[in-house]
Amino acid sequence: MSDTMIKADIEADIIIIGAGLFGGLMAYELAKKADIHNKDLKIAMIDSGPVVDRVEAVQRFKKSPIKSGNSPYPKEPWAPIPSEEDPTDYYVQDGKGETDPLKRVAFGALYLRNVGGTSWHFTGHAERMYPQDFKLKTAYGRGEDWPISYETLEPYYARVEQAWGVSGNNTVVAPNPHPYPLPYTPLTYLDQQVDVAAQKLGDSVGPMPHCRNAVPYDGRPQCCGNASCRFVCPIGAKYDGSVHVEKAQNLGAKLYTNHVVRHIEVGADQQVDHIRFRNYEDPHNPVDGIAKAKLFILAAHGIESPRLLLMSKNEHAPHGVANSSDQVGRNLMSMVGINAGGYAPMPVYPYRGPVNATGAFWQLRNGEFRKDFASIATIIINGGFDPTNGPLNEADRAIKEGRFGSALRNQVFNATATQVYFDNSVEVLPDPENRMTLAWDERDDTGLPRPKISYKIDEYSVEGVYISWKRAWDMLWALGAKTDMHGDPLTKPTRKAFDAYVAKHGIASGAAMIAGTTRMGNDPKSSVVDPYCRSHDHNNLFIVGTGTYVTSGSVSPSLTAAAISVRSADHIFETFQQA
């Protein structure tokens, strides 16, 4: 199929597929180095979605009755994504109704396809992984070790923290104290009240590191607590991937939007020759084209990257691109958990400041317990039971209960002001049977196969879910809560109650992480990319993002993948220099 005689519609030295958090940052890093070294390096970014207009995104958010994470963003039929309300409208997953988490977990991880990518609605938590996360097998006898260490990544972590403008001090997720470029983001009043309760239980609440501006930084304004950052930051105080896409453009990189890459063409020499795309800039008249480059970077996140690799079978890559190991799409990891909420006996004033969270529990993130159960990240949600519609739901409930007049007003105030909600995210270990494949019999609107998901967890994670669930309920008791978030009397968090809950509802996967599907390793037989994210199979293909993770840990994933991407960009530039 390789056809070097075809005239390319797009031609560059380096083509990056996906202008999101990692693709944009790499484009910038490469363009900056080329500029510094006075090298002519043509870089093109190709994204399946459009540029996001922030003002339009805010208006779209306000008009949406649901106001979920995807609500502010355009939904283009040529770039489908899972919805928060029903992720199976895109994901294909068998076994609906199965609640046994050892057999099936409903996969609900979300992402966006646009310029800036999923970072438009990420939490803005910029956490480093723990050193032990990179050597889980050695440290705790669980999972596997990475081919790189924390020490390897440390300078790249620091660079990304500078690039994003990370604020923090002695944060709960810092593996060791280190300086942050921006002053710390204070805990909310709610965090402080939960901390009082936590200390009764031998735990405590500490601050998170954020990539939302604590002071004006890099041309972006200071955060003013819009209480919507999990959905859209109206002022751009929260960092998102579009920042470095624009910076890369300013240094000469080209951006092609609404171009859906449908195939990666590998030649007989096992080099990627070109990619084929469909251009939807005029949605009524899509045009097919090809793009050629010396080197390709695939940065389309944990589902779309392996989807494209698996779709791109040809005679030279019969199992799909970069897939001689049969590991593409496997080892899918997304944190799981059961959240808990209740009403405090006194106002704690949620719905103020940055949502999702400013505070988290110190305990159960890392330590010897990981020999027995999975790492746990529990954060205190500043947005109550529902960051956007929570107060509206309290009004609904009060009116249903017969409240009118000042009694209605008072009940809405009191019920909203006393909401406490804990979000539990529990680590999931790599399992080759947890995977994304292609549903050839279930196509999207453009005729491409939808991603099919197989997902379950093991006893190690189930135990972590139980411990985190119990701690959350113990915290509600310690706070003096009398009722849960449904208004029912608070019950004791026994194992029996947990098992009954799981038997009825199952355990949900969270929205925050999609990892492992293009895993990193030294051995080409058991991994997809090497420690610099270069495909073992194709010398001129790099695959970046959280898909490269060997294990997931429980911290927010983006900072680590960004650090790995910057390291990869350095390596790519050095390779170009040598060439």
Next chain:
Amino acid sequence: MALISRSFTYLSRRRFIQGIAGTSAIALTSGISGIARASDMMPFLKASSLLCGIELDRSYMQLGEDIYRALTQGATPQDIKNWQRLIDVLAKLPAKTTEKHLHQKLKSMGPRYLEKARLLARVWYTGRIERKSGSSAGTFEVITYDEALVWQACTFTKPPVTCGGHFGYWQHPYSGTGNI
């Protein structure tokens, strides 16, 4: 800083609404079932104030019209009469009518009026209405988000995607006066 920012937002809206109410309110209200003039909105606002426990002055004229229009969209003539009766009765009640007396009054009018009263309060508080019939049945229409009365009730916060105030304001307890 938070109070200044908040006040500015509300003053802007009020100025705008007062401006249009004074010049072309009749034009704005034309086509709304059962309401012909801007002054006809005052009983509606008074009835709504009573149910919601929040005073709705003339600055809420436009929003009141939007809400009334949404409530009566596709309504039968009889249904519109029922709305008018509910508004007339509630608007004549004293402003300090207790919740208990309000319930008694609505009960005496019949269950459909209690349901209408609840719907009216719900739409004011949430700024959204659930469509019960037609092609959009079962979906919610957002009439307003920023002006939904929950944000008036929850004075310790403000509508998301609205600037809350100076960096770090959230570390302090709510002072108890004004929004944030």
